[in-house]
Amino acid sequence: MWDLVKKLLFYFGVVLIVFLSVFPFYYAVLTSFKTGTSLFQVSYLPSLSTSTWENYVGVLTNGSFPRNLLNSLIVASITVGVSLMIGVTAAFALARVRFRGRGLVLMTILGISMFPQIAVLAGLFELVRAFNAINTVPALVFSYLIFILPFTVWVLTTFMRDLPVEMEEAAIIDGASPWIIIRRVFLPLMWPALVTTGLLAFIAAWNEFLFALTFTTDNTHRTVPVAIGLLSGASEHEIPWGPIMAASVIVTVPLIVLVLIFQRKIISGLTAGGVKG
Amino acid sequence: MTSQNLNVTDARNAPTVKVLGTSELTQERLRAAMWFLVPMLLVLAVVAGWPLYRTIYFSLTNASLTSLSGATFVGFDNYYSSTTLKSGKVLYDGILVDSDWWNAVWNTIRFSVVSVVLEAFFGMIVALFLNADFKGRGIVRAAILVPWAIPTIVSAKMWSWMLNDQFGIINDVLKRLGFIEKGIAWTASDATAMLAVLVVDVWKTTPFMALLILAGLQQIPKDIYEAADVDGVHPVKQFFRITLPLVRPALMVAIIFRMLDAMRIFDLIYVLTPNSSSTKTISVLAKENLFDFDKFAYGSAESTVLFLIIAVMAALYIWLGKVRFDGGDR
Numbered sequence: 001m002w003d004l005v006k007k008l009l010f011y012f013g014v015v016l017i018v019f020l021s022v023f024p025f026y027y028a029v030l031t032s033f034k035t036g037t038s039l040f041q042v043s044y045l046p047s048l049s050t051s052t053w054e055n056y057v058g059v060l061t062n063g064s065f066p067r068n069l070l071n072s073l074i075v076a077s078i079t080v081g082v083s084l085m086i087g088v089t090a091a092f093a094l095a096r097v098r099f100r101g102r103g104l105v106l107m108t109i110l111g112i113s114m115f116p117q118i119a120v121l122a123g124l125f126e127l128v129r130a131f132n133a134i135n136t137v138p139a140l141v142f143s144y145l146i147f148i149l150p151f152t153v154w155v156l157t158t159f160m161r162d163l164p165v166e167m168e169e170a171a172i173i174d175g176a177s178p179w180i181i182i183r184r185v186f187l188p189l190m191w192p193a194l195v196t197t198g199l200l201a202f203i204a205a206w207n208e209f210l211f212a213l214t215f216t217t218d219n220t221h222r223t224v225p226v227a228i229g230l231l232s233g234a235s236e237h238e239i240p241w242g243p244i245m246a247a248s249v250i251v252t253v254p255l256i257v258l259v260l261i262f263q264r265k266i267i268s269g270l271t272a273g274g275v276k277g
Numbered sequence: 278m279t280s281q282n283l284n285v286t287d288a289r290n291a292p293t294v295k296v297l298g299t300s301e302l303t304q305e306r307l308r309a310a311m312w313f314l315v316p317m318l319l320v321l322a323v324v325a326g327w328p329l330y331r332t333i334y335f336s337l338t339n340a341s342l343t344s345l346s347g348a349t350f351v352g353f354d355n356y357y358s359s360t361t362l363k364s365g366k367v368l369y370d371g372i373l374v375d376s377d378w379w380n381a382v383w384n385t386i387r388f389s390v391v392s393v394v395l396e397a398f399f400g401m402i403v404a405l406f407l408n409a410d411f412k413g414r415g416i417v418r419a420a421i422l423v424p425w426a427i428p429t430i431v432s433a434k435m436w437s438w439m440l441n442d443q444f445g446i447i448n449d450v451l452k453r454l455g456f457i458e459k460g461i462a463w464t465a466s467d468a469t470a471m472l473a474v475l476v477v478d479v480w481k482t483t484p485f486m487a488l489l490i491l492a493g494l495q496q497i498p499k500d501i502y503e504a505a506d507v508d509g510v511h512p513v514k515q516f517f518r519i520t521l522p523l524v525r526p527a528l529m530v531a532i533i534f535r536m537l538d539a540m541r542i543f544d545l546i547y548v549l550t551p552n553s554s555s556t557k558t559i560s561v562l563a564k565e566n567l568f569d570f571d572k573f574a575y576g577s578a579e580s581t582v583l584f585l586i587i588a589v590m591a592a593l594y595i596w597l598g599k600v601r602f603d604g605g606d607r
Contacts, residue, residue, distance in 0.1 A: 010406075010409075013402075013406060014406060014411070014413065017403055017406060017417055017421065018416065018417055018420040020480070021420040021421050021423050021424055021484070022420050022423055024424075024432070024435050024480070025423055025424075025427060027435070027438075027439060027446060028431075031438060040443070040444045041444075042444065042445075042446050042449040086317045086320060089314075089316070089317075090314050090316070090317035092313055093310035093311075093314045097307065097309075097310035099307055099310055099311075105318070107595070108321070109321075111588075111591060112325045114534075114537050114538075114591055115325060115329070115587075116540070116541035116560060116580070116583050116584055116587055117543065117560070118541065118559075118560040118563050118564060118580045118583060119329055119332055119580045119581065119583060119584035119587075120324075120328035120329050120332060121328075121332070121563075121564070121567065121580065122328075122332040122335050122567055122576065122577040122580060123327060123328025123329060123330065123331030123332040123334075123335070124324075124328040125568075126328075126331055126335075127327070127328065127331075129345070142324060143324070145320060146324045146325050146328075149320060149321065149324070150321070153317060177305070177309065178305070178306055178309035178310070178313070207428040207429060209429065209430055209543070209544035209547075209548075210543050210544060210560075210564070214564075214568065225428055225429075225430040225544075226430075228430050228431060229430045229433075229434070229544075229548045241438050241444075244438070245435070245438065248434055248435060251428060251431060252426070252427050252428065252431055255426045255427070255428070256422075256423055256426050258426075259423075259425075260422065263419060266422070267418075267488055270485065270488055270489075
């Protein structure tokens with residue numbers, strides 16, 4: 001009897017955790033299908049009669065939202081590509097070669113990844129303005145490297161440390177140079193790590209807000225988080241909740257799908273890198 | 278950065294490439310390593326080092342948004358200055374005597390401490406659930422990744438809709454249950470704005486904490502618990518005597534990293550509770566001064582102080598935690 005109660009309590013906890021985790025997103029989806037007066041009647045279950053695709057059609061055809069999606073995609077992809085390219089070789093040096101000052105380099109990387117973004121904002125703004133780069137992709141990529149690059153290097157270094165040494169030894173005996181070792185020995189082994197790191201870095205870049213807010217000034221150049229954050233109506237009481245929720249669902253669903261597909265890899269990457277989305 | 282990555286860096290046990298007998302090979306590897314590091318170090322110097330230096334420089338000038346290049350050096354006036362008037366009255370100026378600044382400092386500290394404590398507490402509970410063996414564990418793990426995957430701005434918007442004073446579902450539930458009669462303006466009223474921010478942050482970040490703690494829990498050998506069971510140790514006592522001490526290193530790392538992260542919070546507060554002085558943190562205040570109030574130098578000074586606070590905390594952590602960066606060598 002007592003065992004049954006314990007089991008029931010346990011599963012009650014399980015259900016509660018799942019419910020609390022998922023409910024806000026469920027409610028956003030529910031709201032995104034509502035328009036007009038039904039938007040302002042609280043409902044708990046979806047109803048087919050009042051559901052409409054109107055918000056989705058509106059967000060995707062009017063205004064600059066498709067453009068914002070494209071901007072986010074471009075900026076995040078380039079940032080991640082550049083970081084991975086620079087990161088793989090740096091991680092090889094940090095994980096596989098013993099040299100003086102390695103601890104210092106690692107500490108610097110970790111330190112930079114903990115920088116408050118605001119601390120570099122003024123200096124970055126000066127640079128961006130000096131190069132006339134307000135509202136450009138390079139300005140965002142450049143600023144995103146501050147947190148994406150250290151993160152990429154750190155996670156790749158921890159992954160690379162865990163690879164077996166035997167193959168590297170064999171390659172060295174065969175006379176392979178470090179560059180060949182990276183390309184022929186490590187890269188083929190590193191694909192899963194690269195995908196995981198790339199995905200985590202992509203999510204971080206995709207979600208960035210402060211730099212994008214500061215370095216873009218008009219709607220067509222904004223990234224998705226800024227566009228959603230600034231979507232507003234004429235007054236406080238006319239906030240377009242329907243379209244906001246539709247836009248939110250559109251940017252979140254791909255992330256959730258990716259995260260669920262790569263679940264296990266993401267969890268191992270997260271615990272290796274200590275990031276917050 | 279879990280404990281095993283940072284702390285368990287025992288070079289003695291780490292397998293190292295041993296064929297590097299000839300010094301020529303070692304030399305070649307060292308040279309290659311240097312060249313591999315140069316691009317990264319250069320990029321970091323340009324994207325992080327230089328802007329940080331400029332921010333600190335601006336904090337010592339009278340720069341304004343419209344004339345960055347025309348800035349002149351004013352020393353520490355943005356931090357603290359006093360002028361004696363002819364009448365003998367002394368005027369103080371600078372962030373150290375600015376009540377908005379201190380308000381932001383307390384908000385930042387309050388938010389960081391409370392959110393991290395709550396996240397550690399709930400994260401531990403979720404991690405204990407995930408560490409148990411039961412049907413549907415995969416579903417729970419997938420479900421808790423949802424809040425983590427949702428962009429911060431999106432979660433701020435989702436929650437500000439749920440917390441809406443007139444049409445929000447949370448007020449609706451509370452009214453139906455009879456706890457309140459009139460809807461509460463959670464995000465707008467000064468009394469509840471911080472609560473709203475904390476709820477959203479805890480919701481969004483507890484999963485991350487749970488996963489870090491879970492990684493620590495999974496390192497604990499199962500036979501310890503078996504032995505404790507044989508000895509008839511009560512599960513609650515097992516938790517406090519076995520689990521907690523053994524998971525503490527992982528927990529501490531998670532807490533410190535979250536703490537450093539919470540200290541710089543900007544986006545959630547900027548979107549969820551704009552214009553509320555009861556939630557305005559250092560980052561939000563500095564951003565306003567930099568770009569909205571045309572007090573560029575003043576905002577730079579505030580950014581610099583936040584940087585110093587976080588740098589000192591990080592240094593303390595590295596020093597006290599005896600983190601070793603130079604191990605795990607291969």
